[in-house]
Amino acid sequence: MFRFQNLSLLSLLSNAQTKFLHFAVKKIVLPALLISLSIGHLSAQKLARIEPTFWFTEMHNPALQLIVHGENIAAGTVSLTYPGVKLVKVNKVENPNYLFLDLTIASNAKAGKFPINFTVNGKKIFSYPYELRNRDKSATRIQGVTQKDFIYLLMPDRFSNGDKSNDVVKGLAETTLNRDSMYYRHGGDIQGVINHLDYLKDLGVTTVWMTPEIENDMEKASYHGYAVTDHYKIDPRYGTNELFKKYVETAHAKGMKVIKDIVHNHIGTGHWFFKDLPMKSWVHQWPKYTQTSYRDQAVMDTHASQADRKKMLDGWFVPSMPDLDQQNPYVQNYLTQNHIWWIEYAGIDGLRLDTYPYNDPAYMADWALKLKAEFPNLSIFGETFVSGVPNQAYFTEGNTVNRGFNTHLPGITDMAVKEGIYETLNGKNGWTDGVNRLYDVIAHDFLYKDPTQNCIALDNHDMSRFYSVVNEDFEKYKMGMALLLTMRGIPQMYYGTEILMKNFSNPDGLVRADFPGGWNGDKKDKFVAKGRTNKENDAFNFVRTLANYRKNSVPLQSGKLMQFVPEDDIYVYFRYNESIKGTVMVVVNNADKEKTLKTNRFAERTLGTTSVKNIMTNENISFNEIKVPAKTTLVLELN
Numbered sequence: 001m002f003r004f005q006n007l008s009l010l011s012l013l014s015n016a017q018t019k020f021l022h023f024a025v026k027k028i029v030l031p032a033l034l035i036s037l038s039i040g041h042l043s044a045q046k047l048a049r050i051e052p053t054f055w056f057t058e059m060h061n062p063a064l065q066l067i068v069h070g071e072n073i074a075a076g077t078v079s080l081t082y083p084g085v086k087l088v089k090v091n092k093v094e095n096p097n098y099l100f101l102d103l104t105i106a107s108n109a110k111a112g113k114f115p116i117n118f119t120v121n122g123k124k125i126f127s128y129p130y131e132l133r134n135r136d137k138s139a140t141r142i143q144g145v146t147q148k149d150f151i152y153l154l155m156p157d158r159f160s161n162g163d164k165s166n167d168v169v170k171g172l173a174e175t176t177l178n179r180d181s182m183y184y185r186h187g188g189d190i191q192g193v194i195n196h197l198d199y200l201k202d203l204g205v206t207t208v209w210m211t212p213e214i215e216n217d218m219e220k221a222s223y224h225g226y227a228v229t230d231h232y233k234i235d236p237r238y239g240t241n242e243l244f245k246k247y248v249e250t251a252h253a254k255g256m257k258v259i260k261d262i263v264h265n266h267i268g269t270g271h272w273f274f275k276d277l278p279m280k281s282w283v284h285q286w287p288k289y290t291q292t293s294y295r296d297q298a299v300m301d302t303h304a305s306q307a308d309r310k311k312m313l314d315g316w317f318v319p320s321m322p323d324l325d326q327q328n329p330y331v332q333n334y335l336t337q338n339h340i341w342w343i344e345y346a347g348i349d350g351l352r353l354d355t356y357p358y359n360d361p362a363y364m365a366d367w368a369l370k371l372k373a374e375f376p377n378l379s380i381f382g383e384t385f386v387s388g389v390p391n392q393a394y395f396t397e398g399n400t401v402n403r404g405f406n407t408h409l410p411g412i413t414d415m416a417v418k419e420g421i422y423e424t425l426n427g428k429n430g431w432t433d434g435v436n437r438l439y440d441v442i443a444h445d446f447l448y449k450d451p452t453q454n455c456i457a458l459d460n461h462d463m464s465r466f467y468s469v470v471n472e473d474f475e476k477y478k479m480g481m482a483l484l485l486t487m488r489g490i491p492q493m494y495y496g497t498e499i500l501m502k503n504f505s506n507p508d509g510l511v512r513a514d515f516p517g518g519w520n521g522d523k524k525d526k527f528v529a530k531g532r533t534n535k536e537n538d539a540f541n542f543v544r545t546l547a548n549y550r551k552n553s554v555p556l557q558s559g560k561l562m563q564f565v566p567e568d569d570i571y572v573y574f575r576y577n578e579s580i581k582g583t584v585m586v587v588v589n590n591a592d593k594e595k596t597l598k599t600n601r602f603a604e605r606t607l608g609t610t611s612v613k614n615i616m617t618n619e620n621i622s623f624n625e626i627k628v629p630a631k632t633t634l635v636l637e638l639n
Helices: 015-023 029-042 190-195 197-203 241-253 306-314 329-346 361-374 389-393 415-426 435-443 474-486 534-551 554-558 600-606
Strands: 046-051 063-071 077-080 085-092 098-105 112-120 123-133 151-154 207-210 230-234 257-263 350-354 379-382 455-457 490-494 560-567 570-576 584-589 595-598 611-614 619-622 625-628 632-638
Touching: 046 123, 063 329, 077 085, 190 197, 190 207, 190 241, 197 534, 230 241, 230 329, 241 257, 241 329, 257 329, 329 361, 389 415, 415 435, 415 455, 415 474, 435 560, 435 570, 474 490, 474 534, 474 584, 474 632, 534 554, 554 570, 560 600, 570 595, 570 600, 584 600, 584 625, 619 625, 625 632
Parallel strands: 151 207, 151 490, 207 257, 257 350, 350 379, 455 490
Antiparallel strands: 046 063, 063 098, 077 112, 085 098, 112 123, 560 570, 570 584, 584 632, 595 625, 611 619, 611 632
């Protein structure tokens, strides 16, 4: 991996020069020639990059570590002069193609540019014009994402092609564009998402989450975004850094928020610093390729062997994704500063943390503290693709007794709720099965510091699509969407669910099909009503009605949850504030026949209620006994 410059003097010289050196070895000619050759060799230094590419004034943490990459860059010296900026230390590492510069930036430092000078033997070889920019303190930036919001997850390559000029970018490892293949690029981009923000807003979406947009310069199947090759660059097939910032600003102008998907754990083998590692400990090294066990239990198991724990945390995710060594302080600084940079640069509202359990726990806790110090309103939730509530809760903040430290992670992707909803829709009712499974999952909320910070979903880009999982049963589809949009936590919907897109995740590409109408020339445009079938419009309107109701429902946005033990196959829960006024009642009947619900057992939440309004139909219903059709989730507003 390393490309060290270890050329000897004699290897640089011709035979004639060598003979002359031997003849003049006792004379002054030799030291003079050595000096001349040394300066000539070092003056050929070439600076490849400095990251972060620029920084900001008035940051909470005054420390900044720049990574400098260039051929034999460590052979020279570094200096800078700028009011409020101090070069504290120049760190040389194993690879002489790298320097790590420790700077401090005073609180009174002003925005501006200043040269970072690289010299050899007192001779300046080149300068890099580094820039400090003012922090953007606009009130609409970095708002945070809460259970008031409704997240729409999409894959930019598969959503809409708004700029055909960037479909194929010469010089990248993958230049194949083939919409007939699930694994090649299809041409979707950030401009395509911008073009359809009004569609999402009309649907009731308040927050957009794209799978990673940064460069994935890999040979094949790089469209998913999780094999980064440049942390500071939007993939040119999606657009530019400036366009990404425009996308965030456009969303904010429309009253919407943005979540950025980031990966701490791994990179792609095409990453520039993997091709020329700063040091061996930049990534986890093994005598031979070792893949993670994917066993999150090894992290939390008090009986686990250290070997199992190491394999889980340090094993590579797949051969094309090297595992970063997050115990390395240089790696820590690089990742943390990169995420701070993107948030401040673009004004992102929240972060989704990919493969959270595979990361170094102590580093992730420190990372969370540092980001919250800079951005108190920022929301973060970690992907915990694990089984069971205890496994999920283990990674969230507040469980210091179990972990010995605080993770400072507010929320996770709540797979347990998803499984509870699936069991409610597809299972057969029993003591812990069917509708009782969801009741049991919610009863374990005591394990979280704040379960409302969890992101709940029915599917995503790694799972079979929801409509297929319920066997394309439209009544079950409506039941599940009603549960998603009324349950505690932050609801997230995968793109195309609103128009009944379907398929199973084996292979994954099948659940990542293009949104019909996102490309010029598509036979059907399902972004508009006339392009959808009657059933697709029914699905769209069901989601739209409920999601837009949710926008104005204080109980659904911030209310508490009270659930009742399921009886006669019916599960009931309430979202409420302390007063009865504004209470929302959710009634789930997963049986194959209509049920009559007697409401007297819910008196502690409904005292004085005489009627309720079905928010999907606007129909007022007598409250004493409620007819609940088969396979139905009723969402009722207490009058």
